Amino acid sequence: MTLNPEQLRRAMRAxxxxxxxxxxxxxGQRYGMTVNSFTSVSLEPPLISVALRxxxxxxxxxxxxxxxxxTVLSVDQGHLSDRFAGKIxxxxxxxxxxxxxxxxxEAPLIKGGxxxxxxxxxxxxxxxxxxxxxAEVLAARGEGEGNPLVYHxxxxxxxxx
Numbered sequence: 554m555t556l557n558p559e560q561l562r563r564a565m566r567a568x569x570x571x572x573x574x575x576x577x578x579x580x581g582q583r584y585g586m587t588v589n590s591f592t593s594v595s596l597e598p599p600l601i602s603v604a605l606r607x608x609x610x611x612x613x614x615x616x617x618x619x620x621x622x623x624t625v626l627s628v629d630q631g632h633l634s635d636r637f638a639g640k641i642x643x644x645x646x647x648x649x650x651x652x653x654x655x656x657x658x659e660a661p662l663i664k665g666g667x668x669x670x671x672x673x674x675x676x677x678x679x680x681x682x683x684x685x686x687x688a689e690v691l692a693a694r695g696e697g698e699g700n701p702l703v704y705h706x707x708x709x710x711x712x713x714x
Contacts, residue, residue, distance in 0.1 A: 569705040572630075574637045574666075575603055577614035577621045578659040585647055585661070586611040587638035589704055590683075591623065599690035601672060604683040612684060615674065621688070622660035625668040626702040631709045633663060634702060656692045668695040 576585035590604035603623065605612040615621045626634055637647050653661035662669045672688035703710045 566706045569703060572626045572634050572702040572704050574624045574626065574663055575605065575611060575621050576660045577611055577618050579614045579618040582614060583648065583661060584610040584614055585637050587634045594687060600687055601670065601690055602685055602687045604685050606683050615686060619674045620658050620660065621672055622658060622662050623670040623672065624663040624666035627665055627667050628700040628702050628711050630665060630702055667699055667701050
């Protein structure tokens with residue numbers, strides 16, 4: 554029995570996640586994409602994982618550079634999630650007009666985010682149409698305050714206390 558991908562898609566809509574943007578730079582090219590398949594793996598050593606769809610520009614740059622930056626988005630950054638997910642037609646440069654900053658590596662971080670990570674790929678595991686990148690966290694900064702961008706059932710939500 555083979556599961557229809559749409560059945561899995563519908564079931565996964567019940568899973569609430571945060572939203573992040575992964576960015577990478579290689580030989581002067583930069584690109585980024587929205588992800589929600591991101592998690593902490595270990596504190597000692599500091600490791601995270603992120604799944605990136607193969608044959609995307611971001612995947613290619615992460616693979617070639619061996620590193621990436623990750624910005625956890627705040628509730629006010631839904632438009633950036635859509636932009637880096639390719640949902641806004643006619644945008645040639647996803648970074649155009651977006652305020653960025655850097656920590657240790659060249660890959661840009663999105664200003665206004667909730668948390669920021671610079672990572673070096675430790676292991677790349679092809680899984681289905683994706684690659685699961687397990688990465689060492691080289692630098693991390695969390696703002697602590699504010700409200701994260703949350704995604705549930707194809708809609709952005711705001712957390713309340």
